[in-house]
Amino acid sequence: MSRRSRHHAGAPTEPDMPIVPMLDMSFQLLSFFILTFRPLPSEAQLALALPKETGGAAAVPTMNMDAEEEDVIIQVFAADNGNVVSIKAASKSGDVALGSDTSALFKYLQDKAAAARGGDATKKAPKLKFEIGERLNYQFVIKLLDEGRRAGYDRISPTLLTAGGGGAKK
Amino acid sequence: MSASASHDKCEPNLTPLLDVVLQLVMFFMLCANFVMESVNEDIVLPLAIEARALDKDVRDYMILNIDAKGVTTVGPEVFETPIKIQGFLKNQHDLDKARTKPAEWEKGKGRSVVVLRAHKDCSYKQVDDVMNVCRKVGYNNIQLRAIKANPRT
CATH class of the missing domain: 3.30.420.270 (Nucleotidyltransferase; domain 5)
Known part of the structure; x- marks a missing residue:
């Protein structure tokens, strides 16, 4: 009871979320995708007009x-x-x-x-x-x-x- | 004064950095998925100066990959000979017809554009066989895919 009252009386505690492990994992993922990323050369088309199949x-x-x-x-x-x-x-x-x-x-x-x-x-x-x-x-x-x-x-x-x-x- | 400053905990704000990194991860993940969708990476395309980008109005297109041995693949499906692809193309043609209004179909609209990605070392006969099957089924609008070449090189 005394603890609860003391807790209410003090400054609000901020939740501590550890970002550093998440950042580590993100960097690992990022380096994986950068290393495996191969941009394809720009592909384009040459249009053809084929004759219709009649016979x-x-x-x-x-x-x-x-x-x-x-x-x-x-x-x-x-x-x-x-x-x-x-x-x-x-x-x-x-x-x-x-x-x-x-x-x-x-x-x-x-x-x-x-x-x-x-x-x-x-x-x-x-x-x-x-x-x-x-x-x-x-x-x-x-x-x-x-x-x-x-x-x-x-x-x-x-x-x-x-x-x-x-x-x-x- | 200096003693009290040294006791203060100095923490860099990592949240914006994490945001940027996650956005980059998402970008690379999405790019990797889209590129691999229907393109066979083993096929080396020929070069062409006059090749143009696919028309943006074209919504329905079908990519046929022809490797150096003449084997045709459409997505995960493999067709050893051009005759075997005929049934697949016929089904696609029927699907195109079913989802197009009869009046528009009669005008020649609603048909998918066939994009041929053939290996640069295959023979013309191998490509012509596939084009003939497309023609027989009813696809006359065919585009040959190539790498856009620089005219100066």
């Missing part, structure tokens, strides 16, 4: 068949090791060999887009179709699509090179 693989337009007249068709032949053997631009007026380097392809695509626009910058570039050998390395496929975009083409569709393609034969 199976045969419906995919191939060179000079049912493609529109102004479509730009590029054939890419692949070696067994996945590298490019040759790049060819196919058109009704005749095929144009573009070597195996993408710089000539880029120039050709730029010229074709400029010719199709005819000085009208608001006009869309024609459709660009890549016919690609099946063994071509995917890194190079992306490089081709990238060159197409850089040259100003919005509508790009890659298809498998079916007949006569170096990569298609085993």
